[in-house]
Amino acid sequence: MRIYGDSISGNCLKVKWTADHLRLSYDWIETDVLKAETRTPAFLALNPAGQVPTVILDDGRPLAQSNAIILHLAEGSELTPRDAYERARMLEWLFWEQYSHEPYVAVARFQVRYLGKSPAELEPRLVERGRAALQRLEDALTQSRFLVGDRPSLADISLVAYTRWAGEGGFELSDYRNVRAWIGRVEQAFQIAD
Structure with a gap:
């Protein structure tokens, strides 16, 4: 491959x-x-x-x-829940990531890190939606250690990718205690390092 x-x-x-x-x-x-x-x-x-x-x-x-x-x-692996409802929840997070998270958190990061904008120059709606996405994660992670069930899934891999770099887009991760702890758990589970 x-x-x-x-x-x-x-x-x-x-x-x-x-x-x-x-x-x-x-x-x-x-x-x-x-x-x-x-x-x-x-x-x-x-x-x-x-x-x-x-x-x-x-x-x-x-x-x-x-x-x-x-x-x-990951078809058939431990990264996709066997339970139909939990698998659907995982898919829910994957779709949400591409529609309500990545277009804001990742785009802000790209504009700041690679286009040289300051966070203050970002479109206010972009920042507002990025913060809302991070808050959605923060709230979800008050209920569990991972996004679906009690173990890491593709939902965690998908969402940690840009969340861990949110600070590069001007989002202050110190405002999201549960998200920061979750990033650490996911990085450990998948041996992710910079």
Whole structure:
């Protein structure tokens, strides 16, 4: 398997962390988004959307979109709950991450860290929604140690990717005690290090 990914991207790293946790064999192909390496004709032939992560499976079939990839890689593993309701809850978090978390927390990080904006220059609505996403996690984590059930799942991998870097987007993680503790638990469970 080949994983095309950019190491500055939480979406790409969640694929790497899932593959590493499951001890899957793969070649990581660093693909620099800032240098437009996803816009070359060769890359667009693999993924016409021009996005990373993109995986080429052992049989040659391509697969894109980080949460679709991790769901495929973790099919039948301990990272996907066996109970139908808990599995649906995991999916709920995966969909929420891409719609209500990543567009705010990750975008703020990108604008501050890679485009050189100060947090004060960010669009107020972006900051407001990012804080709301972090508060949603904070509230959910008052009930349990992980997002679904009593063990880590793909929901945790998916959401920790950009949450752990939220400070780089101007979000003060010290305001979210439960989130900080959860980040530590998830990093330990998946052996994630900077």
